[in-house]
Amino acid sequence: MATGSMETALMSDPTAKLPDDILVEIISRVPYKSTRCCKCVSTRWRDLIAHPDHREKLPQLTLAGFFYKIYDLKRRPPDSHGYLSVSGNWCPIDASLSFLPKCEKIDLLDCCNGLLLCRCSKPYPEEPDYLVCNPATEKWVTFPANEWSSESYARLGFDPAVSSHFYVFELVPAVALNWNLKYEYNIEEVGIYSSKAGGWTHQIEWDDPIEIRNFSGGTFLSGVLYLCSYNNLVAAIDVEGNCRFIPVPTLNDARCGPYIYASRGQLYVANYGAAEVSIWVLEDSCSEDYWTLKHNASYLQLFGSSSKEYYGVISAHPEDDVLFITVETTLPGCPYLPYVPLFSESLADGH
Known part of the structure; x- marks a missing residue:
């Protein structure tokens, strides 16, 4: 210098x-x-x-709790959200998000590094808006969605150590009825919104649609959104619109698709089979990506019982070697979004 x-x-x-x-x-x-x-x-x-x-x-970094969706057909609207604290009352927040502008319905979509991504529905025929907010500071910003947004999944990308700006990745599915009369939601297109540019900057079309696991969520790390599929692949989409697919390790008796998460700046995948769970970390080299086995444990070791119940990884601590696992019997799963408070006042163009 x-x-x-x-x-x-x-x-x-x-x-x-x-x-x-x-x-x-x-x-x-x-x-x-x-x-x-x-x-x-x-x-x-x-x-x-x-x-x-x-x-x-x-x-x-301290994990404060989880935002999650509630599905109850007896409620109006039938889907809403809740919040579960895992660290006491050191970080009181308005989990109901009552500080947000009023709209017909708020649909919680994703959480990334202290920010929440929501979709705000409006009376027909108005199109919905996206909303990004910081529950710790009660700041928020809205921006218009695309014409297909009500039929899309969306994920949030944000790194406060790099910029106060964020990205929204909109996943557009091609819905099809498969051979056993179940609907498949194969993603055929991805749109990327940049708060810095103030608009939708990239659009990716996949020749062969891939089925993204809705409940697995997405993981944003070093400017790349990682999405888990049922095809034993991880889709990696950067903020410039470039996309690649990474094969993941599999178990012969896998119950369902793997779960991906970030911890200590690295990408991990959790595979859970009929009797055990295995944890792998993605190693980055100049020529190729490869996975290294970090942990392997049977449910008998972890819980002292066999696999009669259905065990599933729902989340991980962002800085500690801690996994959060549910035991499910007849109830369906739902997305659990880990929330780490962001106390910085900076939210680009926020209210």
Whole structure:
């Protein structure tokens, strides 16, 4: 770096001259909420706070709870949302989202790094809007959906350490009735909305539609949205509209498709079969992607019982080696969206 550039950097960031250990000591003395904001200052601050050597000294990402959908035909509307806290009352939020603008119906779609993605329905014939909000600060922003949005799935991409802007990936299904008279929702098109551009920037059409698992959700990591399918593939779509497919490890007795999640900056896949669950991590190399087995455990080891019940991974902790598993008998599953509060006030163009 030239001398002039170095002087400019030091003037704009007085902490640039501080050694890492001194800066970590300073950050360790601020409240947890402020630590979360510190991660957004620069890549250096973010990496220091997330570094394994500093875990004991610095407050880390804390999973506050789960947003989830409620399906009840006796209710009006029959689908709504709930919130389950897993960390006490350290982070009180308005889980009912009453601070949002009034609309006919709010459909909770996704959660990513502290932001929620919702669809706001309007009286016919008006088209729905998308809404992105921060429950911790009660800030929100809306933008118009496409004409096919009411028939689409959508996923949110957001990384506060990189930008206050977000992306919405809209998945357009081609609905077909298969040979055993069950509907298949194969995704044939993906639209990408950028809050920075203020509009829909990319549109991807797949020659061979792929069936994306609705309840598995999506995982946004390093500018890429990962979606799990029933075809033993993970679809990786970046914010520029580029797409590739990654084969995933499989079990011979797999109960259903794998579950993908991000933890400590890496992508993991959980496969659950008739008697065991296995955890794999995606290793990134220059030539190809490959999976490494990290954990393997039987349900008997985990729960002290056989596989009479249906065990399924619903979520994972973003920073700890913790999986959340449900035991299902007759009730259908539903999406569980892990919520980690974001206390930064910045939400691009938010109210």
